[in-house]
Amino acid sequence: MTTPLKLTRSKWLKLETYKKIREERIPDIIKPYAARTYPNILETIGDTPLVRLNRIFEGIPGNFYIKLESGNPGSTKDRIAHYMIEQAEKRGDLKPGGTIVEATSGNTGFGLAMVAAVKGYRCVFTTKDKISPEKLAALRALGAEVEVCPSGVPAEDPRSYYSRAKQLAKEIPGAFYVNQNFNRDNADAHYHSTGPEIWRQTHGNVTWFVAASGTGGTISGVARYLKEENPRIKVLGVDAVGSVLKKYHETGIFDPSEVKSYLLEGVGKNIITGNTDFELIDHFVQVNDKESAWAVREVAHKEGILVGFSSGAALSAVKHAAHMFHEKDVVVILAPDHGNLYFSKIFNDEWMKTHGLM
Numbered sequence: 001m002t003t004p005l006k007l008t009r010s011k012w013l014k015l016e017t018y019k020k021i022r023e024e025r026i027p028d029i030i031k032p033y034a035a036r037t038y039p040n041i042l043e044t045i046g047d048t049p050l051v052r053l054n055r056i057f058e059g060i061p062g063n064f065y066i067k068l069e070s071g072n073p074g075s076t077k078d079r080i081a082h083y084m085i086e087q088a089e090k091r092g093d094l095k096p097g098g099t100i101v102e103a104t105s106g107n108t109g110f111g112l113a114m115v116a117a118v119k120g121y122r123c124v125f126t127t128k129d130k131i132s133p134e135k136l137a138a139l140r141a142l143g144a145e146v147e148v149c150p151s152g153v154p155a156e157d158p159r160s161y162y163s164r165a166k167q168l169a170k171e172i173p174g175a176f177y178v179n180q181n182f183n184r185d186n187a188d189a190h191y192h193s194t195g196p197e198i199w200r201q202t203h204g205n206v207t208w209f210v211a212a213s214g215t216g217g218t219i220s221g222v223a224r225y226l227k228e229e230n231p232r233i234k235v236l237g238v239d240a241v242g243s244v245l246k247k248y249h250e251t252g253i254f255d256p257s258e259v260k261s262y263l264l265e266g267v268g269k270n271i272i273t274g275n276t277d278f279e280l281i282d283h284f285v286q287v288n289d290k291e292s293a294w295a296v297r298e299v300a301h302k303e304g305i306l307v308g309f310s311s312g313a314a315l316s317a318v319k320h321a322a323h324m325f326h327e328k329d330v331v332v333i334l335a336p337d338h339g340n341l342y343f344s345k346i347f348n349d350e351w352m353k354t355h356g357l358m
């Protein structure tokens with residue numbers, strides 16, 4: 001049994017004084033969060049900061065903001081991982097004691113492994129050999145089993161990370177194959193969270209949304225929400241040189257001859273996914289590895305913001321599209337993950353030189 005704390009008046013006054021001093025020392029910006037606690041790590045997903053970019057786009061008309069998805073425990077993919085698993089549980093596709101199987105370039109895997117740790121599932125992932133060592137280490141740190149597959153092979157090749165994930169899902173009893181490329185809960189997660197956040201954070205003033213497209217979930221879910229709020233909002237998709245998305249968007253042709261290997265992680269595709277709503281995307285810009293890597297370094301130096309490779313791709317795309325923006329535009333650029341996942345790559349001069357980026 002606990003004894004109720006009895007305070008004399010003088011002790012009480014002393015405590016009140018300490019409390020006041022402490023509160024005065026907490027800067028205003030911290031106060032609203034100071035008393036917040038969360039029942040588990042999954043509840044911290046979302047509500048990420050939107051930060052004005054003041055120097056990197058000097059000379060380009062418009063007001064530029066970056067949505068820092070590194071404010072999630074892992075990346076923007078935490079949102080879809082949480083949502084896709086909860087929906088699978090509701091449908092009965094994933095049962096207690098089941099195994100989560102997915103092909104991942106790293107970030108979705110991190111989100112899924114985090115959800116699995118909290119909820120007690122096993123995780124088996126396939127990934128590509130170009131995954132950054134930091135991302136691979138993070139997956140294994142969270143207890144996931146990971147098979148590394150060759151990149152640069154066609155999706156239907158039995159060695160590809162897609163084929164291997166499908167195969168593993170067939171072999172493992174109680175497996176749920178998440179399939180982020182075709183599982184519409186992916187785009188829906190962004191429709192229900194990222195889109196409304198951007199709308200609220202810009203007080204409905206957003207005029208452009210810029211995001212790298214991989215599975216297409218982020219760009220399609222956010223675009224659907226924003227265009228429902230204001231159909232005049234424009235959406236700029238970011239594709240990689242060596243991917244099929246831009247040509248498919250412009251011509252309706254899936255051209256396998258476009259497919260080349262590249263270093264960017266999470267940007268572009270060698271398939272047409274079920275989560276890319278091409279009609280919601282106004283333009284696509286293709287960017288290369290070099291300009292994307294240098295944009296990552298530039299935003300770190302000029303704005304003090306560490307973001308990942310695909311964020312560099314999106315920043316670079318804004319420069320390509322500079323002629324499309326006007327003085328009053330409010331442009332929101334999504335930064336999917338944190339720069340600390342790329343210290344051994346973009347921020348490593350040796351790696352940059354080895355890959356001809358420096």
Ligand SMILES: Cc1ncc(COP(=O)(O)O)c(C=O)c1O
Pocket residue numbers: 105106107108212213214215216217218219265266267308310311336337
């Ligand atoms: C780092 C990174 N950026 C961008 C994307 C693309 O997002 P989406 O798959 O929602 O199109 C991904 C997807 O894997 C990613 O891992």
